Amino acid sequence: MLDHLTTEASNPASEDLDEMSTLDLVNLINGQDAGVALAVGQQALQIAAAIDAISTRLLRSGRLIYFGAGTSGRLGVLDAAECPPTFSSDPKQVIGLIAGGPTAMTTAVEGAEDNPELGAKDLQAIGLSSQDVVVGIATSGRTPYVIGGLDYARESGAYAIGLTCNDNSELHSHCDLVIAPVVGPEIISGSTRMKAGTATKMVLNMLSTGAMVRQGKTFGNLMVDLRATNSKLNARAKRIVKAATKLSEDEASRLLEQCNGEVKTAIVVHHTGESAEQARILLSEANGHLRQAIRGITRERSC
Template identity: 45%
Template sequence: MNNLEERGHLLTEQINPNSQNLDQLSSLELVELFNAEDAQTLKAIAMAKNELAKTIDLTTAALRKGGRLFYIGAGTSGRLGVLDAAECPPTFCTPPEMVQGIIAGGAAALLRSSEDLEDKLEDGAQAIAQRQITELDVVVGITAGGTTPFVHGAIDAAKGRGATTICISCVPYEQVEIYADVDIRLLSGPEIVAGSTRLKAGTVTKMALNIISTGVMVRLGKVYGNRMVDVAVTNRKLHDRALRIIQDLTDLNRTEAGYLLERSGRRVKLALLMHWTGVEPETGDRLLEEHQGNLRAALNSTIINS
């Protein structure tokens, strides 16, 4: 690992030649510049597609064995990890412990800047120990500049416990060495405001996390076609979405879909299985459990056995 104190050479710290006159631009010119620069995030994702795919495969395999996915970072990177983890339970009905976000400074750092807490390797290691990380788990370290001691400490500690380690950064390999099982480099270039990695680096990191978590959940069978059939029906919006999913995939009207949803215990996946196969809730539950919650696999098994 390069000297963590030397950061001026990093891609994320360099001066963007396209924004040298930033303070002289009109509001429209500012928007146009941001739009042009943000286009680089798409290219960065495309260049990292193989590493992202490998991350999805490794994480899916780990979660199928009962492992957990942890995101760990400081500042903006930590907040993005916590955000992605927090969105998994309502979107995919995952237990809260399956995907977790860890940020330097804890919950207070979500609302108030705490960048001074990112400088201790031992704090990252301690965070890993507190969660009792094992060889079944996946730890994704997020550090835009690639040098955050808190993240390096966490990755090293996770490796020592046999966990699968991933690192997401926005600097080239030759600028910072990171020792992780998968090393994802999202090269979106210098920021419009030099060093402000909440901009393009933050955007491209959010994109990568979206791809990772959604890709894993798709592989785990929490999506049927492109419908979130494991949606947690916890409010009126999500209840409406659940009804629309059932209506879209069946010939039922809204009243019939509502009755079916209630019979299934407000579980869309089970409701669809009951409708398509005629099984009772208990049998449907057993079928889904036998096929690790994969609706398509459960359906195919009833066709084969019929």
């Protein structure tokens, strides 16, 4: 049943793996990994379309929900968990689900991935709505848990994205959009935690980062959507304000104090000369997009 899958095929380059020197083994894995980025790059159009779909739904108060089994599920949970500390996003905005529940993050839950009803039930349990986007992750492209969840998502009106590392997989007919970086056979046959897992992590990085950038979470490449609530974040906030305003450290610190530790507000105040209260209004009108808030007031003054 799995014989036709690229991810399950034997890799000719590693047929003598157990007889290789350690250095040759390392070089082989590294050489094989080098092709992963190329495979992901070939899916650029699909990834961009997914980011736009996710961003549109998030702007409407929808959620991004990853779900999968085994390695695929763990990578989804990891990416979701990284969004709040990286982008100060609401922890409920990006969610990761894994077949078998939290226990499956560290311990295999036998049979969980083989149950399509479980995929639907897990999505139902979080109140999936038509405003949400789901990303079903299955490197094989055939995991019943994921396919069952994708079917339920489409029935609910949610936008369904499938992520697999096999072309023309079963997953394709259960999604609105498929991202399929084909990385080829693994060094250890069927060990999709390797190249397929790397490809999955790269795609998820792009999806969450791209969607958050579209939400106005960055100013250039600066993480501006944070509040200085402890000493570590206060130091980071000062560095960001300094970089965005060219102020000295002392000046950046004073500006942040005036703006209640709000980095975005401080940067708008500096660039527009407005009060902190007015800066917050400008940001709200620009849906949190810092550059748009600054350009908006600048444009008004030039008219």
